[in-house]
Amino acid sequence: MLIKRNPNGIDIPFSSEITPRAVFEARRTFIKQIAFGSVAGGALLDLLSREAFAQGAGAQKLAAKTNPAFVVMDKTTAYKDATSYNNFYEFGTDKTDPSHYAGTLKPRPWTVAIEGEVKKPMTLDIDSLLKLAPLEERVYRLRCVEGWSMVIPWIGYSFAELIKKVEPTGNAKYVEFISLADKKQMPGLRSPVLEWPYVEGLRLDEANHPLTLLTLGMYGEVLPNQNGAPVRIVVPWKYGFKSAKSIVKIRFIKDQPKTAWNIAAPQEYGFYSNVNPEVDHPRWSQATERRIGEDSFFKPKRKTLMFNGYSNVASLYTGMDLKKFF
Structure with a gap:
């Protein structure tokens, strides 16, 4: 070699x-x-x-200018940790399964269809997505519902840039993200643990928030397969499962979409799934978390921050009971 x-x-x-x-x-x-x-x-x-x-x-290098307005000061998680400890059930339920088995995924050629309640439906290939808006590097916290977290330098641009291109109609209230479901490329699809394809969704105002990132890379390169290549969404104030990976379709719709984990276990996984230390998972506390790569026997867990520390999204939920709408 x-x-x-x-x-x-x-x-x-x-x-x-x-x-x-x-x-x-x-x-x-x-x-x-x-x-x-x-x-x-x-x-x-x-x-x-x-x-x-x-x-x-x-991997293709991605040139992206760091946007200091979207950089947390936490220590960045090591690349080897961020790419070897993943949730991507299409390749298996163990955290190491994606890094072992995602080599079967073919991220090119790739297209994403944007449809539904939009004036300009379109289908874009991955190169068109890369050129749709200037790429930025943003360092975001990622908090998973199981109680672990990472800090990752993502590359992409605000999902709002794509929203402007397709011009949603007045009927559009939600955005639905649909992931690839191909048994030839994704051995985990043989498992009935979830209803396939993987579906996630956001309210339109959540999708339009500047923090919501259409993500095409990390650590200066295109996305590794196990991290959702070639295109995913990252919503840093929500638990990680809300950030759909390997997206093939984006639909603008009137009604709240039925999402994968909410279908599988509605008592455990709500539609909103905002990071909230005051709302425990039925089987464990959400008050603390362990940062991957920094945990040790003697190091105490970190306190989980409301909205994962992204307090500027609080206005999206004014008047809502976030214990009821979890």
């Missing part, structure tokens, strides 16, 4: 000359496991090819 080096120790002028992060990390894994003799040759090569592909070996 070729690892390109610069003998002069200066910056490499072209991104194509930079060794992809996943290739480097896969090589490091290879050397480590060879040293300990823990994996047989054929199995090891299969492991490397599968995981390097899933993690975006040869």
Whole structure:
């Protein structure tokens, strides 16, 4: 495996000359496991090819200007943690399943259909989405309903930019996001744990909020497969399952959509699912969280912040009982 080096120790002028992060990390894994003799040759090569592909070996670099208005000051989660500890049930229910099995996903060619209550329905390929608005890097907290969190430098632009392009009609009250459901690419679809395809949704004003990010990359590269390639939504004040991955259809609709987890367990997963330390999951508290990559036996858990710390979204819910509309 070729690892390109610069003998002069200066910056490499072209991104194509930079060794992809996943290739480097896969090589490091290879050397480590060879040293300990823990994996047989054929199995090891299969492991490397599968995981390097899933993690975006040869990933396209994405040039994006950091928007300081959308950068939290928390320490960023390490790339290896953000790409190896994931919820993506289309590839399995274990946190490591997506990084192991998402290599079967083919993020190109890819199209997203935008339809429903809009004046200008359209179907956009991934290159058109990349060019629809200037790309920004935003460092967001991600809080999962199971009680863990990360801090990730995402790349994309406000979903409001796409909303402006398609011009919703006065009938549009909600936005529905539909993920890919292809058993050939997604082995987890054989499991009945959820109703497929995965569907999520937002109220139109939530979708229009500047924080809601149409996301096409992270850590300076296109999205790795296990993180929702090639396009996902990120809604940082809501629990992670609200941020639909591998989106193939976006529908503007009149009525509140039926969403995957709300269908599966309505007593546990509400439509809004705003991060709220005062509303516990029926099986565990939401008052604290552990930050992936920073947890240790002696380190106390962090206190969970209302709206995950994004207090400027509170006006979206004026007058609502957020314990009832959880």
